Amino acid sequence: MNSLKQALRTIPDFPKPGIQFQDIAPLLQDPIHFSNTIQALKNHHRNDSIDLIAGIESRGFIFGSALAYALGCGTVLVRKPGKLPGPIHQQSYDLEYGTDALEIQTDAIQPHQRVLLIDDVLATGGTVSAAHQLIQSHFDVQMVGATFLLEISPLNGRKRLTDLPLHSLIQIP
Numbered sequence: 094m095n096s097l098k099q100a101l102r103t104i105p106d107f108p109k110p111g112i113q114f115q116d117i118a119p120l121l122q123d124p125i126h127f128s129n130t131i132q133a134l135k136n137h138h139r140n141d142s143i144d145l146i147a148g149i150e151s152r153g154f155i156f157g158s159a160l161a162y163a164l165g166c167g168t169v170l171v172r173k174p175g176k177l178p179g180p181i182h183q184q185s186y187d188l189e190y191g192t193d194a195l196e197i198q199t200d201a202i203q204p205h206q207r208v209l210l211i212d213d214v215l216a217t218g219g220t221v222s223a224a225h226q227l228i229q230s231h232f233d234v235q236m237v238g239a240t241f242l243l244e245i246s247p248l249n250g251r252k253r254l255t256d257l258p259l260h261s262l263i264q265i266p
């Protein structure tokens with residue numbers, strides 16, 4: 094995991110002052126690092142009998158689709174408002190300033206499917222918590238958990254999600 098960690102870079106004050114942005118682009122550009130990332134996630138979840146991976150827009154789609162291919166399961170998109178056609182469910186959540194929302198198509202998940210959420214970064218946990226609520230409140234599913242490439246531990250995202258098993262490959266202490 095150390096070499097994966099070294100493939101990330103921190104961009105200070107992006108997208109606004111005070112944010113240490115964790116840029117995953119160098120990891121994605123390197124075929125060995127990207128492959129090792131998906132392999133490590135696959136190893137961790139190989140016995141979870143996952144039916145569907147729910148990727149959170151947008152970097153969750155990158156890891157979600159590759160992991161779904163590796164595990165031989167399906168993938169569904171949890172998107173920002175206005176991107177999905179047809180009937181949708183929506184879940185709002187609070188940001189530092191204002192609110193945002195996530196959406197999913199109403200036929201995205203079948204009863205009793207086992208679903209794993211995925212995103213690139215776990216920061217404060219607000220996004221994944223909203224995605225969890227969105228799925229849990231509208232579908233009769235078994236949530237396997239949520240998985241991340243990177244967890245920014247000091248932001249305490251885990252504390253918001255005590256009812257969902259969380260996994261991250263890399264932690265920033």
Ligand code: AMP
Binds near residue numbers: 152218
């Ligand atoms: P949060 O809801 O605070 O856990 O933030 C998670 C979402 O915001 C993920 O979709 C990340 O892609 C993005 N994000 C939050 N903080 C960062 C950061 N420091 N660097 C890169 N992405 C971040």
